Amino acid sequence: MNPQLRRRFASAALIVGFFVAWELLCLAFGIKDIVLPRPSQIVVTLGQRMPAIWPHALQTLYTTLIGFALGIVAGVFLGALVGSSKLAYDVAYPLLVGFSSIPKVAVVPIFVLWFGAGTIPAVLTAMILCIFPIVVNVATGLATTEPELEDVMRALKASKLDILANVGLPRTMPYFFASLKVAVTQAFVGTVIAETVASNRGIGNLMMIASSSFDVPLVFAGLLILAVLGVALYVIFSFIEARVTGWAHRKDEFAMG
Amino acid sequence: MLAPVPDSRARVDAFVELQNVTHTYGRGDKEVRALDATDLRIEKGDFIALVGPSGCGKSTILKLVTGLINASSGCVFVAGREVTAEPVRVGMAFQNPTLLPWLTLRDNVMLPLKIVAPFRQEYRAKRRSEFRDRVDALLVQVGLAGFADKHPWQLSGGMMQRASLCRALVHEPQLLMLDEPFGALDQFTREELWGIMQDLWMTRRPTVLLVTHDLKEAAYLANRICVMQARPGRIIQESAVDFSRPRTIALSYDPDFVTLTQRLRELIMRPAKETVQ
Numbered sequence: 001m002n003p004q005l006r007r008r009f010a011s012a013a014l015i016v017g018f019f020v021a022w023e024l025l026c027l028a029f030g031i032k033d034i035v036l037p038r039p040s041q042i043v044v045t046l047g048q049r050m051p052a053i054w055p056h057a058l059q060t061l062y063t064t065l066i067g068f069a070l071g072i073v074a075g076v077f078l079g080a081l082v083g084s085s086k087l088a089y090d091v092a093y094p095l096l097v098g099f100s101s102i103p104k105v106a107v108v109p110i111f112v113l114w115f116g117a118g119t120i121p122a123v124l125t126a127m128i129l130c131i132f133p134i135v136v137n138v139a140t141g142l143a144t145t146e147p148e149l150e151d152v153m154r155a156l157k158a159s160k161l162d163i164l165a166n167v168g169l170p171r172t173m174p175y176f177f178a179s180l181k182v183a184v185t186q187a188f189v190g191t192v193i194a195e196t197v198a199s200n201r202g203i204g205n206l207m208m209i210a211s212s213s214f215d216v217p218l219v220f221a222g223l224l225i226l227a228v229l230g231v232a233l234y235v236i237f238s239f240i241e242a243r244v245t246g247w248a249h250r251k252d253e254f255a256m257g
Numbered sequence: 258m259l260a261p262v263p264d265s266r267a268r269v270d271a272f273v274e275l276q277n278v279t280h281t282y283g284r285g286d287k288e289v290r291a292l293d294a295t296d297l298r299i300e301k302g303d304f305i306a307l308v309g310p311s312g313c314g315k316s317t318i319l320k321l322v323t324g325l326i327n328a329s330s331g332c333v334f335v336a337g338r339e340v341t342a343e344p345v346r347v348g349m350a351f352q353n354p355t356l357l358p359w360l361t362l363r364d365n366v367m368l369p370l371k372i373v374a375p376f377r378q379e380y381r382a383k384r385r386s387e388f389r390d391r392v393d394a395l396l397v398q399v400g401l402a403g404f405a406d407k408h409p410w411q412l413s414g415g416m417m418q419r420a421s422l423c424r425a426l427v428h429e430p431q432l433l434m435l436d437e438p439f440g441a442l443d444q445f446t447r448e449e450l451w452g453i454m455q456d457l458w459m460t461r462r463p464t465v466l467l468v469t470h471d472l473k474e475a476a477y478l479a480n481r482i483c484v485m486q487a488r489p490g491r492i493i494q495e496s497a498v499d500f501s502r503p504r505t506i507a508l509s510y511d512p513d514f515v516t517l518t519q520r521l522r523e524l525i526m527r528p529a530k531e532t533v534q
Contacts, residue, residue, distance in 0.1 A: 146355075148351060148353060148355045149355055149357065151325060151349075151351070151355070152349070152351075152355050152368075152424075153372065154323075154324075154325055155323050155324075155325060155347055155348075155349035155434070156347070156349075156368075156369050156372045156373050156428075157324070157347070157372075157373070158372045162372055166357075166368065166371070166372070167357065170357070170359045171357075171359075173359070245359075247358050247359040247408060247410075248358070248359075
C-alpha cells in the first residue's frame, strides 16, 4: 500500500471510529437523546425530516455563497490596494488588525438595525467574516513579491498593471487560495450566527427553533448538515488550489502532469 | 575627462551615452555616492564590459541605462533620447535567473513578447505558432532542447541561467544588459555560455553592456573594457580588446590575452589614490 493511500485510509478510519465510539459510549452509559443523541438517531432524524430541513440548508448555502463571493471581490480589491506598496501596507495594517479583532457576532445587531432581519444581515455577516483572511493574505502576497521579479518587468518597460497581472497576482495565488479555504468556513460561521440572531430561515434558525422545543436530534442534524456543507466547499477549494498553485508546492506529479 | 557634448549630432552615433552622471543612494548621513561624474559612450552594436571591485557602481550604470533608477545628476541618453523616453527595446539578464516559478520555461522566455511593443499586439494571435517556434529555436540554441515544458525548479542553476539569457534576447533587443549573468555558475558551464553568448552577439548584433567580476570573461567577450574604481565609483581606464572573433577558450592561454588580464588586474588592485591623475 503506498503512503498516500495509507494516510487516506487512516483518516477515514478515524472519522468512522469517532462516530462508532460516540454511538457506543451513548449506549454504554445510557445517555438520553435529549442530552446527546446517538449518530444513528441523528441520521434517522435527518432522513425523516429531510423535506423540512432541505429548504433551510439551501437558504444557508445560498446566503453563504453570496456573502463569500462579495467577500472575495472586496477582499481582493482591498488586499491589492493595501499590498500595492510598502507604505500602504505599513499604514493600513494596524487599522486592519483592529477591525479583524472585533468579534463579528457583535456587528450582527447593527446590520439588523440597518437592514432588518432576514437574508441581508446574514449575507453581510458572512462577507465581513471572510473578508479579513483574504485581505491579509492577498496584501502579504503582493507586499512580499521579490523586487528582482519586478525588475525583470521594469527592464521591459512594463506598466504597473502589466507587473500586477504578470508577476504580482500569480505570485499571490498560493496566499489567496490558502485564505479562501479559511474564508469559506468563516463565511458559514457568519451566516449561521446571523441566522440564529435574526432570521426566520436557514439552518441557524432551524437549530434555534429545534433547541427551544428540546428537539435535540434535529439540532444535531442541523450541525451535521453544516459540517457536510463546510467540508464540501473546503474540498472544492482545495481541489482548485491544487490545480492553480501546484507550482508553489513543487510536487513532481504536478509538474509532469 | 571628456567635456559634455550637448550637440545632438554627436549623440546620434553613440547609441548609449552617459554625460557627467552621478548617483547617490540614501540621504543625509547614510548618503553613499555610488557613481561619481561618469562619462561613457557606447557605439551601436558594440560589446562593452564593466569590470572593477565590489561597490564601484558597475550595476548602478546598468540600472541607469535601463531606467530602473534615475541619475542624481547628469544625463543618460539611449538612441539619442533621454533614457525614460526611449522607444528602444532592452533585454536584461541578472545574476540570479529570476525566472517566474509558475510558468514553464517556454512561457518564461515568451514573457517579453507579451509585454514589449510591437510584439504585444500580436501576442494572442502568434503565441501558439510563430512566437512558440521562435522561443523553441532559441532554447535549442542555448542547449535546452526538450526542456521547454519544464518548470524552473526542475532545472539546474546553469540551465535556468541559459533560459534567462533566452528571455533577455527573445524580443530582439537593441540593447542587452548583462548584470554578472555567469557569476554563480561553475567554470565549465560559464565557459560554454561565453561561447553561446558570443554566437548570439555575432548573429544578432545587439549593443551589449556586460557587468562582471571576471577579467577573463570580460576579455573573452568584450570589444572594450572599462575599468572602474570604488568609492567614489568612476571609470578610470578604457581598453580596446582586439582579438579576432570568434574567440575560443584556447585564446585565454595566449600570452597577449594573459598580459591583458594581468594589466587589468593590476589596475583594479592598485590603491585608489595612485590612479587619480
